[in-house]
Amino acid sequence: MADILIQNGQVVDTVAGKLRKADVRIRDKEIVEVKAGLAPADGEQVIAATGLLVSPGLVDIHVHLREPGGEEKETILSGGQAALAGGFTDVACMPNTTPPLDTETAIESVYRQALRAKAARVWPVGAITKGRAGAELAEFAQMVRGGAVGFSDDGVGVASSSVMAKALRYLEPFGKVLIQHCEEPTLGGGCMHSGYHSTRLGLPGLPALAEEIMIARDIELVRSIGGRYHVAHISTKRGVELVRQARAEGLAVTTEVCPHHLLLTDEAISDYDTNFKMSPPLRSQDHVAALIAGVRDGTVDCLVTDHAPHRAEEKEIEFVAAPMGIIGLECAVGLFAKALVEPGHLSWPKMLRMMTDAPRDVIGRPRVAVAPGNSADLTLIDPEADYTVDITGWKSKSRNCPYHGWKLPARAVATILEGKVKWEL
Numbered sequence: 001m002a003d004i005l006i007q008n009g010q011v012v013d014t015v016a017g018k019l020r021k022a023d024v025r026i027r028d029k030e031i032v033e034v035k036a037g038l039a040p041a042d043g044e045q046v047i048a049a050t051g052l053l054v055s056p057g058l059v060d061i062h063v064h065l066r067e068p069g070g071e072e073k074e075t076i077l078s079g080g081q082a083a084l085a086g087g088f089t090d091v092a093c094m095p096n097t098t099p100p101l102d103t104e105t106a107i108e109s110v111y112r113q114a115l116r117a118k119a120a121r122v123w124p125v126g127a128i129t130k131g132r133a134g135a136e137l138a139e140f141a142q143m144v145r146g147g148a149v150g151f152s153d154d155g156v157g158v159a160s161s162s163v164m165a166k167a168l169r170y171l172e173p174f175g176k177v178l179i180q181h182c183e184e185p186t187l188g189g190g191c192m193h194s195g196y197h198s199t200r201l202g203l204p205g206l207p208a209l210a211e212e213i214m215i216a217r218d219i220e221l222v223r224s225i226g227g228r229y230h231v232a233h234i235s236t237k238r239g240v241e242l243v244r245q246a247r248a249e250g251l252a253v254t255t256e257v258c259p260h261h262l263l264l265t266d267e268a269i270s271d272y273d274t275n276f277k278m279s280p281p282l283r284s285q286d287h288v289a290a291l292i293a294g295v296r297d298g299t300v301d302c303l304v305t306d307h308a309p310h311r312a313e314e315k316e317i318e319f320v321a322a323p324m325g326i327i328g329l330e331c332a333v334g335l336f337a338k339a340l341v342e343p344g345h346l347s348w349p350k351m352l353r354m355m356t357d358a359p360r361d362v363i364g365r366p367r368v369a370v371a372p373g374n375s376a377d378l379t380l381i382d383p384e385a386d387y388t389v390d391i392t393g394w395k396s397k398s399r400n401c402p403y404h405g406w407k408l409p410a411r412a413v414a415t416i417l418e419g420k421v422k423w424e425l
């Protein structure tokens with residue numbers, strides 16, 4: 001293994017919210033020195049980082065890797081390589097596979113495949129209920145032993161209040177987070193946000209209320225029972241308000257937002273392009289503004305992609321019938337920079353905290369600052385890349401992505417995991 005010196009970069013301090021010019025020396029798997037003016041030692045690989053940000057490795061805690069059961073869409077290998085190519089050292093994968101990740105064996109098999117893949121680190125999220133059917137609790141204790149970092153029936157929410165109450169009660173002693181896809185099913189069932197555009201296009205709607213009602217119910221359950229609760233891919237104005245109030249009360253409630261909910265509205269669906277179909281759906285501008293306000297005031301903790309690969313044949317059908325979800329790992333840094341840094345909502349260190357420390361806190365993984373003694377997990381970012389997204393060469397197996405041809409202001413240029421350059425532009 002080569003020793004590395006990253007020279008002249010802007011080191012990101014996510015805690016102080018600052019950048020400082022320094023060199024970073026890596027020996028084997030560890031950061032050993034962070035100081036200005038370090039001279040290269042004999043045999044050291046020098047990475048010139050002038051103009052680049054040197055960030056703690058990025059983490060995306062909401063991705064779908066489709067393995068087992070959907071390997072034609074994505075695998076732990078291809079998804080892990082897509083993650084690296086987007087600057088992510090770590091991802092947490094959702095359990096809506098076939099079969100679902102609802103046993104210790106299934107959780108362990110994710111670790112085994114990730115070890116073989118040698119791509120990004122993968123942290124499996126276990127299912128809340130057996131088969132994600134919403135009725136019977138899955139075996140939490142065994143899955144925690146297997147390494148599950150949290151629990152979710154993502155793709156669907158847990159509809160039953162009594163099952164949700166039991167899940168919070170049983171999970172509490174493990175200290176693991178419960179990640180809810182908030183969608184009250186009897187109010188759901190549509191394929192785009194309920195509003196002017198769904199009416200105009202004649203498409204069945206997914207009301208904001210379906211999300212808000214489940215968030216409100218769950219917060220009441222957390223207040224009464226306890227436990228750690230995380231709202232997946234928040235998309236509504238009232239949802240953000242509810243989380244803000246719960247936090248002000250001191251409840252252990254966190255949330256995350258996706259780039260598409262910050263950059264796009266339901267107006268984009270005007271020509272029935274299924275690359276704008278996902279759950280929760282693209283909403284109206286008032287919701288987008290509320291999400292940005294939630295990011296600005298710290299109500300929203302994490303930035304995630306909800307990377308959801310599908311085959312082209314599956315997506316190239318009528319809008320109503322097409323599956324939900326889009327991919328985005330490989331351009332996430334640029335998308336978030338466009339949504340949050342470019343308009344001046346957040347500084348780079350504040351935005352990167354939402355892609356590093358905050359998500360690590362949610363899934364209970366130790367933070368990795370760019371400081372001596374820490375694992376050399378680093379992402380190099382060009383904050384002034386000004387490039388055009390070209391999905392043709394992406395590592396992901398899927399291409400269901402609305403961002404092809406977009407101009408973005410920034411991008412990841414290298415990903416270092418445990419002292420090894422795993423990907424570079």
Ligand SMILES: [Zn+2]
Pocket residue numbers: 154155156181232233279280
């Ligand atoms: Zn979801």
